[in-house]
Amino acid sequence: MSDVQSPEARNNEGELIGRRICVIYDCLFPLTLGGAERWYQVLTDQFVASGASVTYVTRRQWTGTAPEWAGVSVVAASGASELYDEEGIRRTGPAVAFGAGTFRWLLRHRRQFDAVVVASFPFFSLLAARLALIGTGTPILVDYFEVWSLKYWKTYAGRWTGTLGSLIQRLCIAVTQWAQVFTQEGARRLRSQGFRGDVEVLAGLLAGDRNGGVVSTSVPEVPMAIFVGRHVKHKGVRLLPEALAAARLWQPTLTLTIVSHGPERVEVEKDVKLLGLSDAVRFTGSVSDEELGRLFSQSSCTVVPSLREGYGLVVAESVASGTPVVVANNPENLATSLVEQGVNGFVVEPSVQGMSKGILAAIDGGAALRRTTLKWSEEHSASKSMDQSAREMVRRVSKIANSSNK
Numbered sequence: 001m002s003d004v005q006s007p008e009a010r011n012n013e014g015e016l017i018g019r020r021i022c023v024i025y026d027c028l029f030p031l032t033l034g035g036a037e038r039w040y041q042v043l044t045d046q047f048v049a050s051g052a053s054v055t056y057v058t059r060r061q062w063t064g065t066a067p068e069w070a071g072v073s074v075v076a077a078s079g080a081s082e083l084y085d086e087e088g089i090r091r092t093g094p095a096v097a098f099g100a101g102t103f104r105w106l107l108r109h110r111r112q113f114d115a116v117v118v119a120s121f122p123f124f125s126l127l128a129a130r131l132a133l134i135g136t137g138t139p140i141l142v143d144y145f146e147v148w149s150l151k152y153w154k155t156y157a158g159r160w161t162g163t164l165g166s167l168i169q170r171l172c173i174a175v176t177q178w179a180q181v182f183t184q185e186g187a188r189r190l191r192s193q194g195f196r197g198d199v200e201v202l203a204g205l206l207a208g209d210r211n212g213g214v215v216s217t218s219v220p221e222v223p224m225a226i227f228v229g230r231h232v233k234h235k236g237v238r239l240l241p242e243a244l245a246a247a248r249l250w251q252p253t254l255t256l257t258i259v260s261h262g263p264e265r266v267e268v269e270k271d272v273k274l275l276g277l278s279d280a281v282r283f284t285g286s287v288s289d290e291e292l293g294r295l296f297s298q299s300s301c302t303v304v305p306s307l308r309e310g311y312g313l314v315v316a317e318s319v320a321s322g323t324p325v326v327v328a329n330n331p332e333n334l335a336t337s338l339v340e341q342g343v344n345g346f347v348v349e350p351s352v353q354g355m356s357k358g359i360l361a362a363i364d365g366g367a368a369l370r371r372t373t374l375k376w377s378e379e380h381s382a383s384k385s386m387d388q389s390a391r392e393m394v395r396r397v398s399k400i401a402n403s404s405n406k
Helices: 035-049 092-108 123-132 150-157 159-174 184-192 237-248 265-274 289-297 313-320 334-338 352-380 386-404
Strands: 020-024 053-059 072-078 115-119 140-143 178-181 198-201 224-228 255-259 281-285 301-304 325-328 345-348
Touching: 020 035, 035 053, 035 115, 035 313, 035 386, 053 092, 072 092, 092 123, 115 123, 115 386, 123 140, 123 159, 140 386, 150 159, 178 184, 178 386, 184 198, 184 334, 224 237, 224 289, 224 313, 237 255, 237 265, 237 352, 255 289, 265 281, 289 313, 301 313, 301 352, 313 325, 313 334, 313 352, 325 334, 325 352, 345 352
Parallel strands: 020 053, 020 115, 053 072, 115 140, 140 178, 178 198, 224 255, 224 301, 255 281, 301 325, 325 345
Antiparallel strands: none
8 A cells, every 4th residue: 555645645734634534435456456446545645644544444355454554544344255247247245245334334433533435336335324424413425436327227237227226326316415526527417317415526537647657759669559447348348359350450560458357358358369369469467557657658549448437547547658548439438528539549439440440540640649648648637637636625525524513
């Protein structure tokens, strides 16, 4: 765990002295990798730098004692479990178990905290916190990374389960008083689902210097596309082998690097072999920030074929390295909001042909596209960064906690 605070994190130093804050999320960086995990690492470090004592309630993802984290107490509210099924869909069992564990733990410590910060998803931990803290006056601030439409719920989980998921989402929105989102579109979707409370649009989740600090405007000698993300259904990872095969008809030396892991990997590997692409595709598994930064800098483009993204952290990380992006134009893929067409990448039709054409366009863009990509990142990174959002959250928590405790 990180124990060194950035200069940005120290900007709010002292603002939360004496405050006790609970952060609740069922994943813990770097034991699991994702945008929300990174956000809660940065946010928690910012709380500590601002003088707060922090308890991070999560699901067990380690053996032996809990990870050491300077200024933070890490608590396991539920046991180890596989979050995704064989189709890459979040399993209900672990979410329910984490919700139940969160309720039991928080009920025992219900008057210990000045504020609680919780992710809206998985929903049961939010509902558990709300129920456990009834009557305490403790403010619960909820991060809504995504708000799904009923149509997408049914696509994701099937007609009946999707309908139930949509209803539970509505319930969570109804019991939320203070909400945070990271885009104006996120705020609009939250309001459209009936939210009537206090919502703040935070600065964003741009990567800052968490890409390993590797930047390059040089064109790779051998064209390479890269995919970074969990190998699950909504990330669109199954589209990659065919998109690569189509692009190689025009760029025969093009290769693909696939980073991270997940339940869809086995099927992706089968597709790669079936298409005769084994020599052109490399699977890395999880990598360090430094290695990821190096891979970005060596890539012609980053491919984001996701069906949905609440923000698109991989887009932010990629452009921070000077590497343009190719993003599928799916209705629930809010990563498209980070792409300026032809400046830092391309938003393309969400199909094999669309993705392959985008990859070829990024390669053709060459050094000029890499320079405009890096310039775009430099112009936006400070005002829309994860660090800036964390500083805004310190002020928000301080204000709400002071008001609630009067």
